[in-house]
Amino acid sequence: xxxxxxxxxxxxAYLVDVMTRITSPVLRSQSxxxxxxxxxxxxxxxxxxxxxxxxxLSRTLAGIAPWIELAIDDENSSCKGMGEIARxxxxxxxxxxxxxxxxxxxxxxxxxxxxxxxxxxxHALLRAPNVLWxxxxxxxxxxxxxWLRESRRFDPCENNWLLFAAIVEAALWKFTGSFxxxxxxxxxxKHREWYQGDGTYGDGPEFRWDYYNSYVIHPMLLDVLKVxxxxxxxxxxxxxxxxxxxxxxxxxxxxxxxxxGTFPVIGRSxxxxxxxxxxxxxxILWKELPATVSFGAVxxxxxxxxxxxxxxxxxxxxxxxxxxxxVGRQPFIAEEYVSSGxxxxxxxxxxxxxxxxxxxFWLAPAGDWSQKRIWSGQEITRDQALK
Numbered sequence: 541x542x543x544x545x546x547x548x549x550x551x552x553a554y555l556v557d558v559m560t561r562i563t564s565p566v567l568r569s570q571s572x573x574x575x576x577x578x579x580x581x582x583x584x585x586x587x588x589x590x591x592x593x594x595x596x597l598s599r600t601l602a603g604i605a606p607w608i609e610l611a612i613d614d615e616n617s618s619c620k621g622m623g624e625i626a627r628x629x630x631x632x633x634x635x636x637x638x639x640x641x642x643x644x645x646x647x648x649x650x651x652x653x654x655x656x657x658x659x660x661x662x663h664a665l666l667r668a669p670n671v672l673w674x675x676x677x678x679x680x681x682x683x684x685x686x687w688l689r690e691s692r693r694f695d696p697c698e699n700n701w702l703l704f705a706a707i708v709e710a711a712l713w714k715f716t717g718s719f720x721x722x723x724x725x726x727x728x729x730k731h732r733e734w735y736q737g738d739g740t741y742g743d744g745p746e747f748r749w750d751y752y753n754s755y756v757i758h759p760m761l762l763d764v765l766k767v768x769x770x771x772x773x774x775x776x777x778x779x780x781x782x783x784x785x786x787x788x789x790x791x792x793x794x795x796x797x798x799x800x801g802t803f804p805v806i807g808r809s810x811x812x813x814x815x816x817x818x819x820x821x822x823x824i825l826w827k828e829l830p831a832t833v834s835f836g837a838v839x840x841x842x843x844x845x846x847x848x849x850x851x852x853x854x855x856x857x858x859x860x861x862x863x864x865x866x867v868g869r870q871p872f873i874a875e876e877y878v879s880s881g882x883x884x885x886x887x888x889x890x891x892x893x894x895x896x897x898x899x900x901f902w903l904a905p906a907g908d909w910s911q912k913r914i915w916s917g918q919e920i921t922r923d924q925a926l927k
Contacts, residue, residue, distance in 0.1 A: 547836070548902035551843045552893070558850050559607060559890050560622065565860045566600045566884060567622065570629035580861045580880050588879040591653045595881030597633055598660035601626060603815075603887025605667035606825055606894020623671045630661075630672060634683040658691035659704035659760070660885075662711035666763050667894075673715055685716050692720065699744035700752050702727035703760040710767040724764060728775055731761055738925045739788030750807020754793065754819040755885065758786040762822070786819060787830045788926035793820040794833050794841060795923065799912040801844030810866045810873050811882070813849050814889035817842060824892040824901060832921050835901045839892075841909030846889065862886070 569578045570593075579596065581589045608623030632638050665673050665684070673681065688708050696705045706727035713719035734742040741757050742748070761782055769776025793816070796803040803816065823829055824838065849855065854869030856862060862883040863869040895901050913920045 545903050547906040548839065548904060549897070551839055551906075552897060552902050555843065555846065555890055555893055556607075558846060559604065559887060559893060561850075561856075561860070562862065562884070562887055563600045563604055563622070566596045567604075567625045567629050570597050571625050571632060578859075580857065580859070582864075582880060588653075588877075588881075591651055591657070592879035592881035594633070594657045595653070595879055596884045597629055597881075598657040598664070599881070599884040600887060601630065601664035601672065602660040602667070603885070603890055605664045605672065606891050608671050609668040610894060610896060611671070623668075626668075627671060627675060630684065631676070631680055634680075634687045636683060636686070652694040655691040655694045655696060655701070655704050655708070658688050659707050662688055662708045663760065663763060665711050665715065666707070666767070667891075669715075681715070685712060688712055692723075696723075696727075697744075698730070700756040702730055703756055703764065706764045707760045710764045713771060714767050724768075725775065728761070728764065728768075728778065731757065732778070735785070739785045739792060741785075748807060750809065751812070751816040752808070753789055754816050755809060755812060755888075758782075758789055758819040759822050759888070762786055783828060785926065786823060787828060790820040790823045791830045791832055791923075793817055794838050795910045797841040797845055797909050797911060799915045801841070801848045803845060805866045808875060809878065809882075811864050811870075811878050813866055813883070813886040814842075814846050815885040815887075816889070817845070818888040818891065821889050821891040825894045832923075834907055835904035836907035837909045837913075839901060839904065840906045841912070842889075842892075844909075849886075 565578075579593050581592065604622065604626060608620075608626055611620040611623060661684075673684070676684065688711060691705070691708055696702050705723040709719040709721070709724040713724075731741055734745055736742050736747050740747070740753055741761075743750075743752050743757070762779070765776060765779040765782050768774075769779050820838070821842070829835075829838065849867055852865075852868035854863055854865065861880065864871050864874045864878065864880070864883060866873060892901065908916070908918065910920060
């Protein structure tokens with residue numbers, strides 16, 4: 541057990557370092573002084589500079605939430621301390637009297653992006669309710685809820701955006717008791733209609749080869765249905781169906797990791813890096829991995845992927861901010877909707893840091909993931925579609 545504990549401890553220490561390395565500039569800038577003084581605005585994203593700062597915060601919170609909810613003091617950069625910084629960042633961003641909040645409100649009048657970022661904030665609240673909601677004073681909670689409600693000014697597109705509206709309502713339902721059920725129910729109904737089979741949903745009625753099933757669809761749909769179930773609503777009965785589909789998709793994601801610790805970079809939003817594995821990471825956190833995926837193997841595979849991406853030259857600028865790219869700096873891959881702040885969705889691929897250090901996931905011995913086993917001639921359970 542000493543050898544296995546050592547491997548898991550090393551992986552966790554590295555991933556905690558990655559988490560703090562990526563998120564510290566965002567959280568410290570947001571909580572310490574106006575973000576506009578330090579946040580990078582590059583030539584290619586100047587048209588989104590106001591919302592870029594909001595994107596960086598909401599996506600950072602969505603990824604860091606399970607870790608800061610642990611409140612462990614003996615980790616690198618203390619997740620308890622990071623939790624306090626995250627809470628202060630949230631309070632400053634949602635305070636209607638702050639300069640930052642006024643700038644955000646002005647931008648919201650012009651852009652539906654408010655709905656997107658309200659959704660990632662809502663996801664963060666659901667993942668860290670004690671740190672990011674219950675620890676707030678009543679007036680502070682109302683400021684955060686008002687931020688969420690403001691997103692109702694915009695109707696979502698008929699694609700994965702429906703889940704942005706749904707998760708906002710799910711969070712308001714859970715934390716305030718007041719919500720608009722039609723926005724929530726519509727998203728659930730349409731995604732069931734758009735299910736393509738074998739663990740994969742269409743983004744709207746069409747299928748697309750990209751990672752939006754992991755960036756948005758499986759993680760948000762599961763959390764929306766989880767709230768429905770906790771509220772004893774009939775929609776919660778669909779949770780088990782959605783979970784089985786997510787488990788199959790997680791199995792596919794694990795099989796995407798090559799023996800060298802790479803994976804196919806395909807489709808839209810490739811600059812989100814290892815957010816491509818958010819759905820897998822969430823099921824690790826929830827202890828819902830399919831039986832074909834072992835702790836040590838998937839931990840080793842994910843860590844290898846993240847290491848390849850984070851350590852690629854050009855991933856960070858000289859002040860520690862993320863550069864656009866999948867592997868290093870690759871500005872040519874950015875769509876027009878991708879800003880400097882959008883890039884921070886990558887930390888949602890680290891949700892499994894929300895498992896405590898002594899969890900069996902971290903104590904399991906290092907292992908070879910599926911493609912590493914296959915390409916080295918080892919035996920492996922054959923892959924099967926979800927029926």
